[in-house]
Amino acid sequence: MSPATETKQKIRVVVAKPGLDGHDRGAKIIARALRDAGMEVIYTGLHQTPEQIAETVIQEDADAVGLSVLSGAHMTLVPRVVELLKDQGVEDVVITVGGTIPADDIPELKKLGVAEVFTPGASTDEIIDFVRGAVAAR
Amino acid sequence: MAVEFEARRRAHQWMEEVYAETPEREATFTTISGQEIKPLYTEEDRADSERDLGYPGSYPYTRGVYPSMYRGRLWTMRQFAGFGTAEETNERFHYLLDRGNKGLSTAFDMPTLMGLDSDHGRSLGEVGVEGVAIDTVDDVETLFAGIPLDEVTTSMTINAPAAIMLAFYVVAADEQGMPAERLGGTIQTDILKEYIAQKEWCFPIEPAMRLVGDMIEWSSQQMPRWHPISISGYHIREAGSTAAQELAFTLKDGFTYVEQAIERGLDVDDFAPRLSFFFNAHIDFFEEISKYRAARRIWAREMRDTYGATRPESLRMRFHTQTAGVSLTAQQPLVNIVRTTIEALAGVIGGTQSLHTNSYDEALALPTEEAVQIALRTQQVIAHESGVANTIDPLGGSYFVESLTDELERAAYEYFARIDELGGMVDAVKRNFPQREIADAAFTYQQEVDSGKRIVVGVNDYRSDDGAELPILKIDKALERKQVGRVEATKARRDSAEVERTLAELRAAAATDANLMPLIIDCARARVSEGEMIASLQQVFGTYSEAPIF
Numbered sequence: 001m002s003p004a005t006e007t008k009q010k011i012r013v014v015v016a017k018p019g020l021d022g023h024d025r026g027a028k029i030i031a032r033a034l035r036d037a038g039m040e041v042i043y044t045g046l047h048q049t050p051e052q053i054a055e056t057v058i059q060e061d062a063d064a065v066g067l068s069v070l071s072g073a074h075m076t077l078v079p080r081v082v083e084l085l086k087d088q089g090v091e092d093v094v095i096t097v098g099g100t101i102p103a104d105d106i107p108e109l110k111k112l113g114v115a116e117v118f119t120p121g122a123s124t125d126e127i128i129d130f131v132r133g134a135v136a137a138r
Numbered sequence: 139m140a141v142e143f144e145a146r147r148r149a150h151q152w153m154e155e156v157y158a159e160t161p162e163r164e165a166t167f168t169t170i171s172g173q174e175i176k177p178l179y180t181e182e183d184r185a186d187s188e189r190d191l192g193y194p195g196s197y198p199y200t201r202g203v204y205p206s207m208y209r210g211r212l213w214t215m216r217q218f219a220g221f222g223t224a225e226e227t228n229e230r231f232h233y234l235l236d237r238g239n240k241g242l243s244t245a246f247d248m249p250t251l252m253g254l255d256s257d258h259g260r261s262l263g264e265v266g267v268e269g270v271a272i273d274t275v276d277d278v279e280t281l282f283a284g285i286p287l288d289e290v291t292t293s294m295t296i297n298a299p300a301a302i303m304l305a306f307y308v309v310a311a312d313e314q315g316m317p318a319e320r321l322g323g324t325i326q327t328d329i330l331k332e333y334i335a336q337k338e339w340c341f342p343i344e345p346a347m348r349l350v351g352d353m354i355e356w357s358s359q360q361m362p363r364w365h366p367i368s369i370s371g372y373h374i375r376e377a378g379s380t381a382a383q384e385l386a387f388t389l390k391d392g393f394t395y396v397e398q399a400i401e402r403g404l405d406v407d408d409f410a411p412r413l414s415f416f417f418n419a420h421i422d423f424f425e426e427i428s429k430y431r432a433a434r435r436i437w438a439r440e441m442r443d444t445y446g447a448t449r450p451e452s453l454r455m456r457f458h459t460q461t462a463g464v465s466l467t468a469q470q471p472l473v474n475i476v477r478t479t480i481e482a483l484a485g486v487i488g489g490t491q492s493l494h495t496n497s498y499d500e501a502l503a504l505p506t507e508e509a510v511q512i513a514l515r516t517q518q519v520i521a522h523e524s525g526v527a528n529t530i531d532p533l534g535g536s537y538f539v540e541s542l543t544d545e546l547e548r549a550a551y552e553y554f555a556r557i558d559e560l561g562g563m564v565d566a567v568k569r570n571f572p573q574r575e576i577a578d579a580a581f582t583y584q585q586e587v588d589s590g591k592r593i594v595v596g597v598n599d600y601r602s603d604d605g606a607e608l609p610i611l612k613i614d615k616a617l618e619r620k621q622v623g624r625v626e627a628t629k630a631r632r633d634s635a636e637v638e639r640t641l642a643e644l645r646a647a648a649a650t651d652a653n654l655m656p657l658i659i660d661c662a663r664a665r666v667s668e669g670e671m672i673a674s675l676q677q678v679f680g681t682y683s684e685a686p687i688f
Binding site for chain 2: 015019020021022025027028029031032033041043044045046047049071072073075076077100102103119120121123124125
């Protein structure tokens, strides 16, 4: 690690599981990969409401939040998290979504303010690079 | 002895003098679970056939649980289905039965699995999305309308609220004139694997286990054709475990239920024949076949030697298999048909009693009817064209498969010992032991894929853009409103005094040792909803949340 990156603040990321499904393999892998890449990772655990997630993002003063949804309820849950963050005046958190998201829904999610959507097959390196770049570009 | 020694000497000589002289290609020769595989297996790797193999239908059942296996009867082609309200799923059931499906299997939506009614705030956006929404006995009546419940067997994939769903089924059938003793089928009920892997829970572990015990006891007496629990490795594997972990944690869960039933005073030979299992069929062909063979042998041995079972039915491990959802890719989805075929073949060669084949579009959404039809046809081709069903345990005696079977068995016993050191499965789960082992395995696998050490066609190699635009099944948003309307209508027309009375009795009994099944049935008959029963029981039992580890 170069001295420049050592003095830099660690990126703080919340990895969150909104909704009622228990598919946490992806969320846990991403959480661990981001941590191994030197970020500070807060994993919310399962079955979180949008309200709980927004609160965690604010309390943890996160730079980014990754929402993992594999229940098909992303078009209900993701807009709600985005809206709650906006209502609280949080505008600069990088929001990403991962999971089984049909291609048709991706443009709509991005229009709402989601920075990127990662679907099955995305590599952890790809996600790490994206979060680094997007947080730096804020 | 001299012959054995001679065989070993020749194998070693071949390895050192012939094989070692030929270069290997650049690749990792391990199973998908990371098990090292040798270039060649020979006589020296073979099991003690007399003790470990036996014959089909006889101890230790390594070669199959029935004497004739598929020459007597093919496996049951049982496709899992459910979405929207009971009406839409009932139509899909009729579609499947018309195309040769022999058993029904119900997928429930997330609110139903978590014990929440469709009109609950937390259900919003999830009603009827990943399965069918069921709130009251009225929904179950609609779900099975026009289906002769004594002719098909039904499977219901639900766990934390399983006792309530079984009560709905029994009441719905009874109101159609079908007594409980004629109902055949399976309800999953395996709550331990929920805490380990699938994570759909309602109560803390101990009261949840008590409810499982109540159900096993009640159905042992009232429903001779019913399997009250399907001990499931499927979800453990989907969560990222290795084959050995799936085998070990599932069997250990099974032994835990057996121990509980014995502690409640049940005779092992009364309930053990009703236990069934549910395994994953992942893409590593030989490893999966070996896994099923090892599972049968371990179960038979432990049931006989540790738990004192004597009836052959108690020793036979019968299982359902589903191909690995986790192996499907969103990229080039038609390639998933090939993956599913290999996996289904492993299930069949491994001696499964029933099989669900996944549809090629399931990494994208719930399957379309066309995709489901191809999945079912895959099983029919295997059954009627491939010839693999002509003989029993066709890979029995294979040096490689016998050796891998032994190896998986050894790995399972190693896990049993570690779990015992932690005080048994319930304590191991509370200490996150299986959860952590699975998360580690999932992470290791992902690293292998990300580094290119392991190739997944279309994902990290052989990529192409074609085939991305598939028609997928979209769940109509109006179905959620329709279901909310259905539960509100039932709640409006029922006798509220009867609802209060039955719920109060259920709550009171929950605080005692009484078997709760009869009280849950009373509630179901009074049109008490699933969510109302769960909320009442939570007042006594409490709720559960896990420490998030990664």
